[in-house]
Amino acid sequence: MPRFAPDLVQRFYDRSTPGFARFGQGGRTGAIRRAVWGPGVTDRVQAFHFVDHEIAEHARALATSAAPLHLVDLGCGVGGSLCYLAARLPMRGTGITLSPVQAAHARARIRAAGLADRVTCTVGDYCDLPSSIGQADLAYAIESFVHGPDPVRFFTQCRDLVRPGGRLILCDDFRGETSDPAAARALDRFRSGWHVNTLLNLDEVQAIARLAGFTLHTAMPLTPMLELGRPRDQLIKTFLALFGWLPLHRTRLGHLVGGDALQTCLRRGWLHHDLLVFARD
Numbered sequence: 227m228p229r230f231a232p233d234l235v236q237r238f239y240d241r242s243t244p245g246f247a248r249f250g251q252g253g254r255t256g257a258i259r260r261a262v263w264g265p266g267v268t269d270r271v272q273a274f275h276f277v278d279h280e281i282a283e284h285a286r287a288l289a290t291s292a293a294p295l296h297l298v299d300l301g302c303g304v305g306g307s308l309c310y311l312a313a314r315l316p317m318r319g320t321g322i323t324l325s326p327v328q329a330a331h332a333r334a335r336i337r338a339a340g341l342a343d344r345v346t347c348t349v350g351d352y353c354d355l356p357s358s359i360g361q362a363d364l365a366y367a368i369e370s371f372v373h374g375p376d377p378v379r380f381f382t383q384c385r386d387l388v389r390p391g392g393r394l395i396l397c398d399d400f401r402g403e404t405s406d407p408a409a410a411r412a413l414d415r416f417r418s419g420w421h422v423n424t425l426l427n428l429d430e431v432q433a434i435a436r437l438a439g440f441t442l443h444t445a446m447p448l449t450p451m452l453e454l455g456r457p458r459d460q461l462i463k464t465f466l467a468l469f470g471w472l473p474l475h476r477t478r479l480g481h482l483v484g485g486d487a488l489q490t491c492l493r494r495g496w497l498h499h500d501l502l503v504f505a506r507d
């Protein structure tokens with residue numbers, strides 16, 4: 227039994243998405259994730275699209291014919307990545323999210339971008355994909371894999387989804403090595419604040435991927451490119467130092483508790499943020 231069943235994750239995003247859309251760092255990009263100040267990035271908008279830019283490069287390398295590529299976003303949020311990619315690539319895109327609230331935001335974004343003939347968004351679970359999705363040339367999951375209740379099931383579904391020779395890209399947090407008891411407490415605060423079920427180390431994720439027919443193609447460490455300890459993070463830390471004794475993780479402020487713990491884990495090397503590209507055998 228996962229700690230956070232899909233309906234709890236769904237409610238978490240149904241509840242928090244309007245706030246993320248209005249006040250989130252991702253602003254008009256629609257990104258519900260962290261900015262990555264990778265090579266070539268000069269401003270915040272580019273930082274929020276850095277991972278999309280990397281995905282676009284891998285997709286371009288797969289395009290061998292005139293036929294449009296099919297890209298599937300597993301945990302698509304409000305469709306920011308799909309809209310970015312579809313504006314730049316000959317492709318059709320399918321997004322899947324647990325949250326009906328996010329799907330409504332995504333459909334409005336897709337229509338506003340004039341992409342409704344090529345991009346769709348479906349409410350569903352990436353561990354139980356509808357067969358109507360068809361095969362993908364490339365599937366990706368940005369900061370959504372950690373929510374999943376069962377990584378084996380995730381990769382098994384991806385084996386059926388991604389065509390042989392295609393790519394599966396994960397951008398997420400993975401466990402580092404530590405025996406520090408403080409790590410267990412911080413990881414637990416991260417899990418409960420952000421509704422996280424799956425925290426694997428790189429060996430574990432590779433072993434599960436290999437059994438499902440995926441081989442690691444490239445791994446890009448992103449932790450050094452994240453913003454850690456910004457003034458707003460310091461403010462949140464101060465607030466939690468004063469009020470952290472309250473059961474905030476059970477309230478609408480739970481994501482602040484999780485985010486603060488995540489920053490600690492990343493700084494101490496208990497977690498690292500990576501972009502993993504797998505090739506489907």
Ligand SMILES: C[S@@+](CC[C@H](N)C(=O)[O-])C[C@H]1O[C@@H](n2cnc3c(N)ncnc32)[C@H](O)[C@@H]1O
Nearest residue numbers: 257258259301302303323324351352368370373
């Ligand atoms: C942190 S948000 C990231 C959204 C988007 N990838 C982005 O980068 O803006 C996590 C997303 O994962 C989705 N998600 C979590 N578990 C899921 C599942 N089992 N099936 C489908 N989507 C899931 C949530 O609905 C949400 O859209």
